[in-house]
Amino acid sequence: MAEYIELKSRGVLSVSGPDARKFLQGLISNDVEKVSPERAIHAAFLTAQGKYLFDFMIAEVGDALLLDCEAGRLVDFQKRLKLYKLRSDVTVEDVSATFTVLAMTGDDTTEALGIAAEAGAAKAVDGGAVFTDPRHAGLGARAIVETEKLAGFIAASGLTEGTLETYDLARIKLGVPDGSRDMQLEKTVLLEAGFDELNGVDWKKGCYMGQELTARTKYRGLVKRRLMPVRILDGEMPAPGTPVMRDEREVGEIRSGSGTMALAMLRVAVLEDLEHAVLSAGGSTILPVKPDWATF
Known part of the structure; x- marks a missing residue:
């Protein structure tokens, strides 16, 4: 049976405007152009020296890209993004009060939600988006849904409430890091935390902040x-x-x-x-x- 867990440790940033994708593309480790109503991604924001600062999911909801990120560090993340805004026509807004992030697990989770059991597969729902975890399909699915429509989404999907402890254990067994709980700020290199195998880095996209060290680590076998x-x-x-x-x-x-x-x-x-x-x-x-x- 599919279960849901409200991830109260997560917040949501909205990045919108004509330059939203171009703006993020030069800053993060994955390819923003892959994001669509049918696809979500996982990515990281690094220091200029290629060390970990933030990681997040990105899903498209309406005209905005919604970033599912650590709630306790969201204000810092928002400030850092705005530092690079310059003349870009983009709005970076904290919409955590409007949206709730859920994790969903269970053998029939993706079937219950009507999405493919493939990492990153997504679809729009009333008031948000639901997607198979972009890091590893074995972790089930996630949803970013307007809080006022959350009850309707849960009922329509036939979900029952699960526990954070069970979800966290499943995550750890799969070896999937949980942000700054597992990765040291300004110290961890992405490949140390499995970002290559867990779909967090695109090796064919253009330049982004911290790319040089990330690429050198991979191609010179420096892990x-x-x-x-x-x-x-x-x-x-x-x-x-x-x-x-x-x-x-x-x-x-x-x-x-x-x-x-x-x-x-x-x-x-x-x-x-x-x-x-x-x-x-x-x-x-x-x-x-x-x-x-x-x-x-």
Whole structure:
């Protein structure tokens, strides 16, 4: 059965106007021209040095591009976007009070919503848009819907309420990062967090901020760390930031966690021998689990 979870940690920015696509295209890691009523994307906004600052989903709703982003950092994101507006005919507006973001999971989620089980597949609904998670179809779907029409959307889709904990566990098992919970601001490189395999970078689009380092990291094979799921074999869930140890050597750091799984940023050398890569973090024994999408 398809379930919905209201993602209260998410906010919505609207980018509209004649220059909206051109404006975003020069700033973000994915190709804005791919966005349509039938397609949503996942992308990141980087520092000029190619380090992570923000990531978000983009869906087309009416005449605007709606960015599903971290609510707690939305004001900062909006300010940074406006710094690059210059003479562009574009409006960047916080519409979080108007829209609600949902995640939807379950074996028949995409069928219930009438969308393809393909990452990024989208369709318009009354008051918003619904789309298969652009990062990984196994995460189900997301919706950006006008709050006043939310009840009608949920009823029409036959959704029942799920729990954030269940959704978060599914996300972690798939190795999908959740913004600044898992990626360090101004430090993480996109390819360390799986953005290549998880559809967050377009290698054929034109220039964007931070592109040079991102491309160099890929083509010179400079990825030295990877964000990976780890299973807690015994002990308590380590707190975010807990060092991961192999014998007496620090080889990584715990990020977000749920249930008996967490994400950890680990040295690639550790992951080359997963069969024997039993590690420890804060007194707990952990084991890396390579997702099926990872290409290293």
